[in-house]
Amino acid sequence: PLTIEVDDLLVRHGERRPALNGVSLTLTPGRRVAVVGPSGAGKSTLLSALMRTVEIESGTIRLNGTDVRRLSSDDVRALVTGLTQDPYVFQATVADNLRLAGPQASTEEVEAAVRRARLDAWTERTGWDTVLGEDGRTVSGGQLQRLALARALLYDPPVLLLDEPAEALDEETADLLMADLLDATRGRTTVLVTHRLHGLEQVDEIVVLEGGRVTQRGTHADLVAVP
Ligand code: ADP
Numbered sequence: 001p002l003t004i005e006v007d008d009l010l011v012r013h014g015e016r017r018p019a020l021n022g023v024s025l026t027l028t029p030g031r032r033v034a035v036v037g038p039s040g041a042g043k044s045t046l047l048s049a050l051m052r053t054v055e056i057e058s059g060t061i062r063l064n065g066t067d068v069r070r071l072s073s074d075d076v077r078a079l080v081t082g083l084t085q086d087p088y089v090f091q092a093t094v095a096d097n098l099r100l101a102g103p104q105a106s107t108e109e110v111e112a113a114v115r116r117a118r119l120d121a122w123t124e125r126t127g128w129d130t131v132l133g134e135d136g137r138t139v140s141g142g143q144l145q146r147l148a149l150a151r152a153l154l155y156d157p158p159v160l161l162l163d164e165p166a167e168a169l170d171e172e173t174a175d176l177l178m179a180d181l182l183d184a185t186r187g188r189t190t191v192l193v194t195h196r197l198h199g200l201e202q203v204d205e206i207v208v209l210e211g212g213r214v215t216q217r218g219t220h221a222d223l224v225a226v227p
């Protein structure tokens with residue numbers, strides 16, 4: 001279990017105005033926070049800071065009390081797993097894409113991950129063997145995100161970062177995917193980046209970023225109640 005404390009973060013890309021300016025948030029084990037905001041708000045920069053792939057100008061990020069600047073990228077990678085908008089799929093079957101990820105994942109573990117990531121609706125419709133035997137690169141957008149999540153879950157990462165998983169999908173597919181991702185990540189420390197408030201009833205906290213600053217925070221009910 002991992003606690004993340006982001007305190008008064010300032011990140012600047014080159015000479016530009018800060019991409020993040022005074023951003024703070026706390027993630028305790030099992031808590032899920034959604035970071036919501038328009039394009040350019042600083043959402044990706046925040047994820048990059050959490051993954052330690054961008055310099056922090058001031059403020060701190062602590063993982064279980066240790067400043068990320070004192071951790072190597074390998075240390076950070078062992079703690080934080082990020083899912084990108086465009087998950088990488090090997091030129092291999094779905095089954096091999098899953099097995100390559102899990103360090104010696106057993107068939108039972110692969111099947112459990114498939115169920116948790118709600119790929120089972122697909123395996124039931126198409127047949128387990130057909131799905132597992134399909135070329136990973138032919139998988140559709142929504143299933144690709146579920147596949148990437150199943151693969152990530154095989155590592156049992158202390159923290160999951162989800163970067164606009166529904167970005168490339170139409171609204172209906174996006175809603176279904178988000179509902180599945182939120183079911184699958186229940187009880188798992190998660191930062192979910194998205195530009196839509198819709199469907200976020202389940203998350204513990206929503207942080208609204210605009211122009212690098214936190215402009216609102218609260219539960220979904222708090223935020224939709226704002227006039
Ligand atoms: P998103 O809104 O999905 O994060 P962006 O367009 O903000 O997509 O960013 C896509 C990529 O381009 C990211 O890697 C980001 O760091 C980079 N990027 C965004 N804005 C700039 C910029 N002004 N100059 C250079 N790189 C940028």
Ligand code: ADP
Binds near residue numbers: 043044
């Ligand atoms: P979001 O993910 O919310 O779309 P980003 O974190 O990608 O926002 O971008 C925040 C701001 O930082 C934007 O003004 C963007 O253009 C700028 N930016 C992001 N990445 C880079 C980069 N690599 N170089 C220069 N500017 C960047």
